[in-house]
Amino acid sequence: MWEYITFGLIVQLFVSGILFGTMYGIAAIGLSLIFGTMRIIFFAQGAMIVFFAYICYWFFTLLGIDPYLSLLLIIPLSLLLGVAFYYGLFKGAAALEDRVSSLLIAVGLIFLLENLMTVLWTADPRSIVTAYTSYVLRPWEINMPFTRLMALLIAVLSTAGVLLFLKKTLIGTAVRAASEDVVSTALMGINPNWVNAIAFAIGIGLTGIAGVTLATVYSFDPVYGFVFALKAMIALALGGFGNVVGALLGGILLGLIESLGSFFVGAGWNEAIAFVVFLLVLSFKPEGLFGRSVEKG
Amino acid sequence: MKSKISVIIAVLLIIAFITLPFYINVDTSYFAYYLFLVFCYITVAQGWNFVAGYTGQISLGTHAFFGLGAYTTGIIWLRDITKTGYYFDPVLMVLSGLVPVILAIIVGIPLLSRLRGDYFAFGTLGVGQIVTVIFVKARQVTGGADGLHLPSAVFESMKPYYWTSFILAFFATAVVYFITRSRIGLALRAIKEDETSAASHGIHILKYKVFAFSVSAFLAGLCGSLYGIYLFHINPDSVMNLNNWMFYPLLMCVLGGNGTILGPIIGSFFVSAIFSFGDVYFKGTHPIFSGLLIILVMRFMPGGLVGLKDRILSRG
Numbered sequence: 001m002w003e004y005i006t007f008g009l010i011v012q013l014f015v016s017g018i019l020f021g022t023m024y025g026i027a028a029i030g031l032s033l034i035f036g037t038m039r040i041i042f043f044a045q046g047a048m049i050v051f052f053a054y055i056c057y058w059f060f061t062l063l064g065i066d067p068y069l070s071l072l073l074i075i076p077l078s079l080l081l082g083v084a085f086y087y088g089l090f091k092g093a094a095a096l097e098d099r100v101s102s103l104l105i106a107v108g109l110i111f112l113l114e115n116l117m118t119v120l121w122t123a124d125p126r127s128i129v130t131a132y133t134s135y136v137l138r139p140w141e142i143n144m145p146f147t148r149l150m151a152l153l154i155a156v157l158s159t160a161g162v163l164l165f166l167k168k169t170l171i172g173t174a175v176r177a178a179s180e181d182v183v184s185t186a187l188m189g190i191n192p193n194w195v196n197a198i199a200f201a202i203g204i205g206l207t208g209i210a211g212v213t214l215a216t217v218y219s220f221d222p223v224y225g226f227v228f229a230l231k232a233m234i235a236l237a238l239g240g241f242g243n244v245v246g247a248l249l250g251g252i253l254l255g256l257i258e259s260l261g262s263f264f265v266g267a268g269w270n271e272a273i274a275f276v277v278f279l280l281v282l283s284f285k286p287e288g289l290f291g292r293s294v295e296k297g
Numbered sequence: 298m299k300s301k302i303s304v305i306i307a308v309l310l311i312i313a314f315i316t317l318p319f320y321i322n323v324d325t326s327y328f329a330y331y332l333f334l335v336f337c338y339i340t341v342a343q344g345w346n347f348v349a350g351y352t353g354q355i356s357l358g359t360h361a362f363f364g365l366g367a368y369t370t371g372i373i374w375l376r377d378i379t380k381t382g383y384y385f386d387p388v389l390m391v392l393s394g395l396v397p398v399i400l401a402i403i404v405g406i407p408l409l410s411r412l413r414g415d416y417f418a419f420g421t422l423g424v425g426q427i428v429t430v431i432f433v434k435a436r437q438v439t440g441g442a443d444g445l446h447l448p449s450a451v452f453e454s455m456k457p458y459y460w461t462s463f464i465l466a467f468f469a470t471a472v473v474y475f476i477t478r479s480r481i482g483l484a485l486r487a488i489k490e491d492e493t494s495a496a497s498h499g500i501h502i503l504k505y506k507v508f509a510f511s512v513s514a515f516l517a518g519l520c521g522s523l524y525g526i527y528l529f530h531i532n533p534d535s536v537m538n539l540n541n542w543m544f545y546p547l548l549m550c551v552l553g554g555n556g557t558i559l560g561p562i563i564g565s566f567f568v569s570a571i572f573s574f575g576d577v578y579f580k581g582t583h584p585i586f587s588g589l590l591i592i593l594v595m596r597f598m599p600g601g602l603v604g605l606k607d608r609i610l611s612r613g
Binding site: 039040041088089092093099100101103104105107108109110111112113114115116119226230233234237268269271272275276278279282283284286 | 349355407408411412415416419420422423424426427430431433434539544547548551555582584585587588589590591592595596597
C-alpha cells in the first residue's frame with residue numbers, strides 16, 4: 001500500500017475527508033444546541049435528517065423543485081416542526097429534567113420515523129440525480145464533486161447563521177445564557193420553555209439543511225439515520241459539548257479520521273476508530289478539542 | 298396484610314409459570330414463545346435496572362455484554378474448550394456470564410472513574426459499538442458478519458428453553474432484590490442520591506459502581522448465552538442488535554418503573570406483548586405504532602407503570 005502514496009493522494013484524502021465531515025458538522029451543531037439547553041442527546045436527529053432528505057426527494061421528483069431551492073421550503077417547515085416537537089413531546093420531560101424519558105421519546109421517534117419512511121418510500125435506497133450531480137471540479141488534479149462543495153458552503157453558511165443568531169440577537173443571547181446556567185437564566189425572567197423551543201427549532205432546522213445536503217450527495221434509505229446520529233454525537237464530543245464552531249470542526253475532524261482511517265486501516269474499522277477517539281476525548285478532554293475549558297455538563 | 302397477599306400472588310404466579318409446560322404444548326404455542334422472550338428480557342432488564350435504577354448510572358452498552366455472552370457460548374462450544382455437555386450446560390452458561398464481567402471491569406474502571414452522568418452513557422454506547430465492530434472484524438474467531446453456527450441437531454423441545462429462561466429471570470430478580478436490600482444496596486442508593494456525600498461517608502464509589510456494572514454484565518451475558526443456544530446461529534445482527542438488546546430492556550425498565558423490583562417485570566410483559574401482538578397482526582408496520590406508544594407513555598407517564606404500588610411492594 002505504501003508505495004502508492006503520493007502527495008496528491010494525501011491531499012485528495014484530506015479534501016474528501018473535509019467535504020465528507022461537513023455533513024456531520026451540520027448535524028452536530030443541531031445536537032449541540034439541543035444539548036446546550038436541555039442536556040440531552042437527541043438521537044432521533046439522524047432519522048429526522050433522512051426524513052427531510054425524503055421530503056427533498058419528493059419535492060424534486062413530484063414537483064420538480066431543485067434540491068437547493070427546496071431549502072427555502074424545508075427550512076421553515078423544519079423550524080416549525082422543531083417547535084411542535086418541543087411543545088408536543090419534550091416539554092414535560094425537560095421540566096422534570098428526566099433525561100431517560102427524553103432519550104426514550106427520541107427512540108420512539110426513531111422507530112416511528114424509520115418505519116413510516118419504510119412504508120411511504122420502501123426500504124430501497126433513493127438518491128436525487130440532477131444535471132450537476134456528477135459534475136466534478138478538478139483544481140490541481142484533486143477531485144471535488146460540486147454537490148460536496150455546495151455541502152461545505154451550506155455548512156459554513158449555516159454555522160455562520162447560527163453564530164450570528166446566538167451572538168447578535170436577544171433570543172440568541174438567552175439561548176446562550178441557558179446553556180451556561182438554566183436556573184440563573186430562569187431567575188432573570190427568561191422562560192426556559194421558550195429557550196428550549198428555540199434551541200429545538202434550530203436543531204431540527206439544521207436537520208432540514210443536513211437532509212437536503214444528504215439528498216444531493218448520497219443515496220439514502222430509511223435506517224441510514226441512526227448511524228448518522230451516532231457520528232454527529234462523536235463530532236459533538238470532539239468539538240466540545242455546547243460549542244457551535246467546535247461542532248463543525250469536530251465534524252470535519254471526524255470526516256478526516258474516517259477518510260484516512262478507511263485508506264490506511266480499512267473501511268470496516270471506521271466506526272471503531274471513531275469511537276475510540278470519542279472515548280479518549282471524553283475521558284481526557286471532556287471540554288472538547290477546540291473548546292475553552294468549561295465545567296462538565 | 299397487603300404484603301402477605303402479594304407474596305401469595307407471587308408464589309401462585311411462579312408455580313403457574315413453572316408448571317405451564319404441563320398444560321400447554323410449549324413447542325407450538327406462541328404464548329410460550331412470548332413468555333420465553335419475556336423471561337429473557339426480564340433478565341437483561343433487571344441487570345440494567347440494577348445499574349440505572351439503583352445506582353443511577355445510565356449504561357447504553359448492554360447489547361455488547363449480551364452479545365459477548367452469546368459469542369462466548371458459541372466459541373466455547375464450537376472449539377470444544379471445556380469438554381462439558383454444552384447443550385444447556387451450566388458451566389458453559391456461567392462462563393458466558395463471567396466473560397462479560399471481565400469486559401465490564403476492564404471498561405468499567407476507566408469509564409466509571411472518569412465519566413459521570415451523560416458522559417458515562419455516551420462512553421458505554423461507544424464501547425458497545427467498538428465491541429460490535431471487533432466481532433464483525435475478528436473473522437477467524439467469530440465468523441464475521443455471518444457469525445457462528447452451532448450444531449442444531451441437539452434441539453429436542455422448547456421446554457428446557459422455557460424453564461431455563463424462567464430460572465434466569467427468577468435468578469436475576471432475586472439477585473437484584475437481595476443485593477438492593479443489603480448493605481451494598483444502601484451504598485448503591487447513597488451513590489445514586491449524592492456521590493459526594495456518599496464518598497464522604499466512606500463509600501468507595503468506584504468499587505461499588507464497577508460491582509453494579511459487573512452484576513448487570515453477568516446477567517446480560519447469561520441471557521445472551523441462553524439466547525445463543527436458542528438461535529443456534531450467533532451473528533452480530535441477532536445478538537448485538539442495538540434495538541433488541543439495549544433499547545428494549547431500557548424501555549421495559551423505564552416503562553415499568555425504573556429503580557423498582559417489579560418495574561422491569563411489568564415492563565417486559567407489557568412491551569413484549571405489544572411487540573408480539575404487532576408482529577402477528579400488523580406485520581411490517583407495527584413499529585410505527587410501537588414508536589407512537591413509547592412516545593405517548595413517556596410523554597404522559599414518565600414514572601412508568603408502577604405508580605403507587607411500588608411503594609407498598611418494593612421500597613423496603
